[in-house]
Amino acid sequence: MVNTLKVGVVDTTFSRVDMSKFVIEEIVRLAPKAKIVRKTVPGIKDIPLAALQLLEDENCDGVITLGWVGPSLVDKLSYVVSSMALQLVMLRTKKRIIDVTIHEDEAKTEEELYRIAEDRARKHARNLIILLTAPEELTKFAGKGLRQGHPDVGPISPP
Amino acid sequence: MVNTLKVGVVDTTFSRVDMSKFVIEEIVRLAPKAKIVRKTVPGIKDIPLAALQLLEDENCDGVITLGWVGPSLVDKLSYVVSSMALQLVMLRTKKRIIDVTIHEDEAKTEEELYRIAEDRARKHARNLIILLTAPEELTKFAGKGLRQGHPDVGPISPP
Amino acid sequence: MVNTLKVGVVDTTFSRVDMSKFVIEEIVRLAPKAKIVRKTVPGIKDIPLAALQLLEDENCDGVITLGWVGPSLVDKLSYVVSSMALQLVMLRTKKRIIDVTIHEDEAKTEEELYRIAEDRARKHARNLIILLTAPEELTKFAGKGLRQGHPDVGPISPP
């Protein structure tokens, strides 16, 4: 099944890290015969249409979107708009989109932001492949406090 | 009627408490012959599609979703997006989803957060079963100040 | 026309005041032959599906929903989600829903909150009956600064 998988990747020119590189590495590693189709758009508000085109016109099985969001209120509102539209695309196509976003204000240094972006992109690429090929495998991690962009925090021990 | 019930449960790997455990215990207790289908996804934005798949493809009668939400503004905005999409799924399928969320900033200690999660998950699992099997039973509690995650606060006495 | 009216009432177990009592009193007073169908759900996010069921499955002519909203940001965001879904139900069914909400932070004492809840519920029940039976009667109050939950503030005098 994995062999015939077709995965879409949407990234932006606004982003300051080429997250698709990490995503593609992970897909190739986990699903070496998967076909990958990539679309680049200017910014987050341009992502949902690209995701729809990949799912409906390119017939991708799932899509990972790689958004980069500035620190201002307007940036956060644009994030809401983009993420809501991605939900609409998922409900319309009934296909999985993993909506990855990096927020410029979640790190204090560029170095830290880079590391967050790489870690989050890689882990969510793996999540997408699992969801598309063996979704039941995630259940053993339910409630385990997994994090993308940071180390896992783990589950809370019962009191 | 209860015997043939099919209930969906959606949880996340982001969550720090395995709330499905409590939910499943309650369902088994209240509706022992119900069939339970569980899906685990990475985080809250991945929940609505899973709920739709359970309701439309797995033909569940209702779904309970178990979200875990961080403390930042971005987390709260992601919560809005996820919850709005769950509304769309309900209106499309005309089936009930109980949208349970735990917010990391609603407790000061991990212990308290765990207790909130367990209490809210159990009580809302019961709510779902009631809504699916005997919804008219809730009317006697209308305006009674019931709470999930905390003790009930009760009704306000007429002045 | 009033005789055959069918009105839906949706309330919650989260609410701390049984507002349906006031609503039903007003409906009985203004439209004594109206049929009333009531649904109780846990909280505000559960209201829109109940309203849809009343309008589409129970064939109600209109619905009044009685939400109770906590003071936190998450509560306000849940209010947005619920209210937006109610708009979707109205546009889909082309039937009227009066979306009544009480916010715990709009009063300083429980007594005041109770009075707000009663006043708002009664006045909006009357609004719903007017909208369903003689909507043109509202035009004489256009711009008159009517309030529900508080005394009317009246119109601003032209400068």
Place this chain on the structure above:
Amino acid sequence: MVNTLKVGVVDTTFSRVDMSKFVIEEIVRLAPKAKIVRKTVPGIKDIPLAALQLLEDENCDGVITLGWVGPSLVDKLSYVVSSMALQLVMLRTKKRIIDVTIHEDEAKTEEELYRIAEDRARKHARNLIILLTAPEELTKFAGKGLRQGHPDVGPISPP
């Protein structure tokens, strides 16, 4: 074309200024043979359904809605809900709605608020008539810093 125009006006009993009076005066002045259909509802969240009814059932060519919004966060959130639903009505009917709102916190005195309401209502009534009868006329004002409710601020001079 103007002669056969049918224009809908939606206002509220919550408003403290009868803005429809100004709107109707402007419509009569600019399009004397236009037919005007008016609907009054309690508050802003009741407006979108009324607008839909005017556009679909009364077959209006366009609608102007006259909302009045309180100063609290809940009021602003209700504004979002109402305005978003008006967008849905426009996209569904493919007809123009001018969504006028007055916010109680945008003036310090009642007198000033009245003047804002009158000015905004009149100017937007004119905008609606232009959009319905000769939309290309607005292009000469593109980028001109026109304001409704206040004097125009004019364009910014190129540096």
Place this chain on the structure above:
Amino acid sequence: MVNTLKVGVVDTTFSRVDMSKFVIEEIVRLAPKAKIVRKTVPGIKDIPLAALQLLEDENCDGVITLGWVGPSLVDKLSYVVSSMALQLVMLRTKKRIIDVTIHEDEAKTEEELYRIAEDRARKHARNLIILLTAPEELTKFAGKGLRQGHPDVGPISPP
């Protein structure tokens, strides 16, 4: 392909800079045979219907919208509403809209605001033409930290 391109431009009378001038210059330069259709509306909430009309009725291949947003919370909420509606138009028509907005509070002087508006309008006009004629060309700029309205910030160097 470029010769037969049809591009829609939507701007507002609220804007304080005639951004269409810059947009049209860029389109003429990059796609000299493209047909340009322009619509001017009062403000941002009027833009989505105009964009829909251009895409569906005028059969444009893509649209650029030029919004101008005030500094208040209400202005930002109106921005959310307008942008969300533009997403709906994109998903419905499956055609590209570039949603350009200038926020009055993103600059300290009128001069700076003018420069931002010109830069953002020109660069996004180019983005639209690229997306409509050779979308694969954007991929070489993925993750490069391009900005519209300001100089590009460039990519973050790997740590």
